[in-house]
Amino acid sequence: xxxxxxxxxxxxxxxxxxxxxxxxxxxxxxxxxxxxxxxxxxxxxxxxxxxxxxxxxxxxxxxxxxxxxxxxxxxxxxxxxxxxxxxxxxxxxxxxxxxxxxxxxxxxxxxxxxxxxxxxxxxxxxxxxxxxxxxxxxxxxxxxxxxxxxxxxxxxxxxxxxxxxxxxxxxxxxxxxxxxxxxxxxxxxxxxxxxxxxxxxxxxxxxxxxxxxxxxxxxxxxxxxxxxxxxxxxxxxxxxxxxxxxxxxxxxxxxxxxxxxxxxxxxxxxxxxxxxxxxxxxxxxxxxxxxxxxxxxxxxxxxxxxxxxxxxxxxxxxxxxxxxxxxxxxxxxxxxxxxxxxxxxxxxxxxxxxxxxxxx
Amino acid sequence: xxxxxxxxxxxxxxxxxxxxxxxxxxxxxxxxxxxxxxxxxxxxxxxxxxxxxxxxxxxxxxxxxxxxxxxxxxxxxxxxxxxxxxxxxxxxxxxxxxxxxxxxxxxxxxxxxxxxxxxxxxxxxxxxxxxxxxxxxxxxxxxxxxxxxxxxxxxxxxxxxxxxxxxxxxxxxxxxxxxxxxxxxxxxxxxxxxxxxxxxxxxxxxxxxxxxxxxxxxxxxxxxxxxxxxxxxxxxxxxxxxxxxxxxxxxxxxxxxxxxxxxxxxxxxxxxxxxxxxxxxxxxxxxxxxxxxxxxxxxxxxxxxxxxxxxxxxxxxxxxxxxxxxxxxxxxxxxxxxxxxxxxxxxxxxxxxxxxxxxx
Numbered sequence: 001x002x003x004x005x006x007x008x009x010x011x012x013x014x015x016x017x018x019x020x021x022x023x024x025x026x027x028x029x030x031x032x033x034x035x036x037x038x039x040x041x042x043x044x045x046x047x048x049x050x051x052x053x054x055x056x057x058x059x060x061x062x063x064x065x066x067x068x069x070x071x072x073x074x075x076x077x078x079x080x081x082x083x084x085x086x087x088x089x090x091x092x093x094x095x096x097x098x099x100x101x102x103x104x105x106x107x108x109x110x111x112x113x114x115x116x117x118x119x120x121x122x123x124x125x126x127x128x129x130x131x132x133x134x135x136x137x138x139x140x141x142x143x144x145x146x147x148x149x150x151x152x153x154x155x156x157x158x159x160x161x162x163x164x165x166x167x168x169x170x171x172x173x174x175x176x177x178x179x180x181x182x183x184x185x186x187x188x189x190x191x192x193x194x195x196x197x198x199x200x201x202x203x204x205x206x207x208x209x210x211x212x213x214x215x216x217x218x219x220x221x222x223x224x225x226x227x228x229x230x231x232x233x234x235x236x237x238x239x240x241x242x243x244x245x246x247x248x249x250x251x252x253x254x255x256x257x258x259x260x261x262x263x264x265x266x267x268x269x270x271x272x273x274x275x276x277x278x279x280x281x282x283x284x285x286x287x288x289x290x291x292x293x294x295x296x297x298x299x300x301x302x303x304x305x306x307x308x309x310x311x312x313x314x315x316x317x318x319x320x321x322x323x324x325x326x327x328x329x330x331x332x333x334x335x336x337x338x339x340x341x342x343x344x345x346x347x348x349x350x351x352x353x354x355x356x357x358x359x360x
Numbered sequence: 361x362x363x364x365x366x367x368x369x370x371x372x373x374x375x376x377x378x379x380x381x382x383x384x385x386x387x388x389x390x391x392x393x394x395x396x397x398x399x400x401x402x403x404x405x406x407x408x409x410x411x412x413x414x415x416x417x418x419x420x421x422x423x424x425x426x427x428x429x430x431x432x433x434x435x436x437x438x439x440x441x442x443x444x445x446x447x448x449x450x451x452x453x454x455x456x457x458x459x460x461x462x463x464x465x466x467x468x469x470x471x472x473x474x475x476x477x478x479x480x481x482x483x484x485x486x487x488x489x490x491x492x493x494x495x496x497x498x499x500x501x502x503x504x505x506x507x508x509x510x511x512x513x514x515x516x517x518x519x520x521x522x523x524x525x526x527x528x529x530x531x532x533x534x535x536x537x538x539x540x541x542x543x544x545x546x547x548x549x550x551x552x553x554x555x556x557x558x559x560x561x562x563x564x565x566x567x568x569x570x571x572x573x574x575x576x577x578x579x580x581x582x583x584x585x586x587x588x589x590x591x592x593x594x595x596x597x598x599x600x601x602x603x604x605x606x607x608x609x610x611x612x613x614x615x616x617x618x619x620x621x622x623x624x625x626x627x628x629x630x631x632x633x634x635x636x637x638x639x640x641x642x643x644x645x646x647x648x649x650x651x652x653x654x655x656x657x658x659x660x661x662x663x664x665x666x667x668x669x670x671x672x673x674x675x676x677x678x679x680x681x682x683x684x685x686x687x688x689x690x691x692x693x694x695x696x697x698x699x700x701x702x703x704x705x706x707x708x709x710x711x712x713x714x715x716x717x718x719x720x
C-alpha cells in the first residue's frame with residue numbers, strides 16, 4: 001500500500017494506492033471520521049463489478065450504504081444528472097454529516113464531486129476511481145464539474161475529496177481501449193514534469209501494458225505524486241502553475257467537441273493534442289524535433305492515436321476560444337521545451353495554429 | 361463611509377456601508393482588481409431604480425457591464441434560473457477573470473453567488489444588496505444557494521464575495537413591508553449577541569423606523585459586525601458557532617414552507633420563529649418570561665407578526681426534519697438564555713414542541 005498526502009491546509013487528504021483493497025473502503029471512511037449514510041454514486045456496469053463488495057465493506061464498518069446509479073457515459077455529465085442525484089439525496093434524507101463515494105471513472109468522479117460540493121452547501125466525499133484515467137488524473141485535485149451544451153466542464157467547483165482510494169485490481173475489468181486511453185495522462189506527467197519517469201515508461205512499456213502489479217503501482221503512484229505536487233502549489237488554478245496539467249488538453253478538448261465526443265476517448269484526444277502541442281513547439285523553435293519524436297513514438301507504441309482527423313480550422317479556433325482556460329480572450333497553450341519541462345505560451349498568431357492544424 | 365473587514369484568510373473582504381455611493385461601484389471593483397466583463401444580475405424592478413447608475417459607474421471605471429435580469433421573487437430561486445444565467449454567461453463569453461454583481465435582495469444575492477461559485481469553477485462576485493434583509497444578513501458570509509422543491513437552500517455552496525457594498529440610500533425605494541421584514545434580522549443580532557444593541561433598538565425605534573441616516577448606518581454596521589464576527593469563527597457552519605444565526609429560522613423555515621412562501625416574507629416568518637423559540641426557552645426554564653416579553657414587544661412595535669398561523673403539528677415536524685440544519689436526525693434549536701446570549705439545544709422531546717406550537 002502506498003500513501004501520498006495532498007497538503008492543502010484544512011483540505012488536505014491522502015491518496016491510497018493498493019491492490020485488492022476495495023474491500024477496505026469502510027475502514028477508510030471510518031479512519032477519516034465518516035459515519036451514517038453513504039451514497040455510492042456509480043453506473044450500472046461498475047456497480048455490477050464492485051458495488052456489492054463496497055456495500056458489504058461499508059456495512060461491516062457500521063455505515064449505511066445507499067447505491068445511486070446514473071447512466072453510463074460522458075453525455076450524462078450534465079446538470080440534469082446532478083439534479084437527479086439531489087432528488088435522491090433529499091428523498092433519502094441525507095444530512096450534512098452524510099457522505100458520497102464516487103465509484104467509477106472520470107465522469108462519475110466529476111459529477112459526484114460536484115453533487116457533494118453543492119448539496120447542503122457541501123458534504124464530504126471520497127473518490128474510488130476504477131479507470132486508469134480517473135486514478136492518475138481526475139480523482140485527484142478537487143476539480144469537479146459537469147458539461148454545458150456549449151463546452152466541457154463549464155459548470156463546476158473546486159471541492160477536494162477527503163480520500164482517494166485507488167485499487168489497481170479494478171483495472172483488470174477495464175476494457176483495453178480505456179486502459180490505453182488512460183496511459184495518455186501518464187505520458188503527460190513525464191513530459192510536463194519528470195524526464196526520469198518518461199524514460200521509465202519507454203523502458204518498461206511491455207510490463208505496463210501487460211499490467212504487471214509493480215509497474216501499475218509505480219506509474220500510478222508517480223503520476224499522483226506529480227499531480228498532487230502541482231495541485232498543492234495552485235489549488236484553484238490561478239497562478240498558472242496548475243495550467244501545465246492542461247498540456248495536450250486545449251487541442252484535445254477542441255478535437256472532442258468537433259467530433260461530438262464520439263470518435264475519441266478523452267485520453268485519445270489528449271494524445272493527439274500532445275502531439276499537436278509538441279509539433280507547435282518545434283515549429284516555434286521552443287523544443288527539439290527529437291523530443292517531439294520521442295513523445296509521438298511513445299504514444300504510438302502504447303497504441304494511442306497521434307494523427308489528427310480532418311478539422312475545420314475556424315471552427316476549431318472558435319471552440320478553443322470558448323474553452324474555459326481562455327484568459328483575456330487569448331488562448332494559452334502549454335508547450336514542451338524538453339521532456340520534463342513545459343511552458344505556458346499565449347503569444348500565438350493565428351497563422352501558427354493554422355499551420356500546425358494543416359500539417360498534422 | 362464605514363468599512364468592516366471580514367477576516368477569512370485569502371477569502372477576506374470588506375463590507376462598505378455608505379450613503380448614495382452606488383455611483384462608486386466601478387471604483388470599488390477597480391480597487392479589488394476586477395476588470396473586463398461584469399455581469400449585473402438583477403430583477404426588472406431593481407434594474408429600473410439602480411441599473412443605469414451602476415452601468416455608468418462601471419463604464420466610467422473602464423469595465424464592460426452586461427445586465428442579466430431574472431424574474432422577481434423567491435419562487436424563481438431555482439436551478440432553472442441559475443441555468444439561464446449560465447447560458448447567458450457562456451454566450452457572452454465570460455471568462456475566469458470576468459465577474460458578477462448581485463444587485464438586489466436576498467434572492468438575487470443567493471442565486472448570483474451560486475452562479476459565481478459554479479461558473480468555470482468560480483468567478484469573482486460582489487454584493488450590492490438593496491433590501492434591509494440582504495444588507496444585514498444574506499449578503500455577508502458567503503452562503504449561496506437555490507431552493508429545491510422539497511426545501512429551501514438545499515443546493516448551494518460556501519463562496520465569499522470579494523466586497524459587499526451597502527448603499528443605505530437604496531432603502532428609500534424599498535416597500536415599507538420589506539423594510540419592516542428586514543428589521544427581524546436586526547433584532548435577531550441583539551438577541552443572539554449584544555444586549556446593548558437590543559437596548560439601542562428599543563430606545564431609538566422611532567428614528568430607525570423613520571429611516572434617519574445615522575440610525576440606519578448604525579444598525580446596519582452593528583448587524584454586519586456581529587455577523588462578520590460569527591462567520592469568521594465558523595465560515596462553513598461546522599463548529600456550531602455559526603448556527604446561532606439560525607435563531608428563529610428553524611421555526612421560520614417551517615412556517616414559510618407550510619404557507620407555501622406566500623403568506624409571510626422571510627423576515628416575518630423569522631419574527632414569529634423567534635417568538636416561538638423564546639417561548640420554548642421559557643417553557644424549558646432556560647430564559648426568563650421578561651426576556652421573552654421584551655423580544656415579542658420589540659417585534660410588535662416594529663410592526664412584525666408575532667402570532668402563529670394555525671399549523672399542523674406533524675407536518676411542521678416533518679418539514680423541520682428536512683431542514684438542512686438537522687444533524688444526526690435530531691433537530692437543533694437556537695434558544696435564548698437572556699437578551700444577548702443564545703444556546704444550541706437539541707434534547708427536545710416531541711411534547712415540548714407540540715406544546716409550543718399549540719400555545720402560540
